[in-house]
Amino acid sequence: MLIHLLTIHPALCYGPLEEAILGRAREKGLLDIRVVNIRDFAPGRHQITDDYPYGGGVGLVMKPEPIFLAVEHAIRQGPYREVVPPEGLTGPPPGGRPRILLMDPAGRRFDQAYARELAQEEHLIFICGRYEGVDERVRLLVTDAVSIGDYVLTGGELPALVMIDAISRMVPGVLGDQQSAQDDSFATGLLEGPSYTRPPEFRGLRVPEVLLRGDHRAIARWRRKEALRRTRRLRPDLLLTAPLTEEDRQLLAEIEAEEGA
Ligand code: ADE
Helix, strand or coil: EEEEEEECCCHHHHHHHHHHHHHHHHHHHCCCCEEEEEEHHHHCCCCCCCCCCCCCCCCCCCCCHHHHHHHHHHHHHHHCCCCCCCCCCCCCCCCCCCEEEEEEEEECCCHHHHHHHHHCCCCEEECCCEECCCCCCHHHHEEEEEEEECCCCCCCCHHHHHHHHHHHHCCCCCCCHHHHCCCCCCCCCCCCCCCCCCCEEECCCEEHHHHCCCCHHHHHHHHHHHHHHHHHHHHHHHHHCCCCHHHHHHHHHHHHHHCCC
């Protein structure tokens, strides 16, 4: 997967993309992530990327020209190579186009299903704006305006990194064990249950016996039950939409009997 991250603060982005799982996936060539400095596309000696808002108001607004040029640069490096016409890209040209994502607190809320959808794409282009905003004309390029939650950050870099992390781990091969992405909290519609490692007893706190015995059917049943228990306690709303089997309903009945309805 090819990912371009367009920003005026490239140094903010390097660390999270170079370390740990994402760093290894990039080394292996599973992810091609390119951080693009929007300022490199700003003309003039001062390479100005923002300016005062027309009509007055607080804060500066990011100028459209450097962002258009940076997006066009990114598109030319990708598999679709559709050059952006002056009036922008308003519809899907034949043969597909990259997803061009604007980080925007007013955008569509990012969640696991949205991450899964974006993980199917070949080319993602993230535009990180400053929180006061970008010139409205940039939206002509944008396929998705995305928010990571109902709070306002100082810029789009952290939201883009959060999204890239969540999307990348669903790209085949990025996680050593593909199973672990499938069992994740939210991927199954439930929260993940508890995990334990050695020692079997720590400060008087014992690991549940069933995990030590090696009866794999009993362990699978226990894990499912504890995932249901945790979801019921912390996120009961998820139980309304999670795909539950008849056995799950039996387990929930047991949990209700144990804990009280
Ligand atoms: N930019 C500032 N805050 C944001 C948020 N919550 N989500 C996406 N982009 C943002």
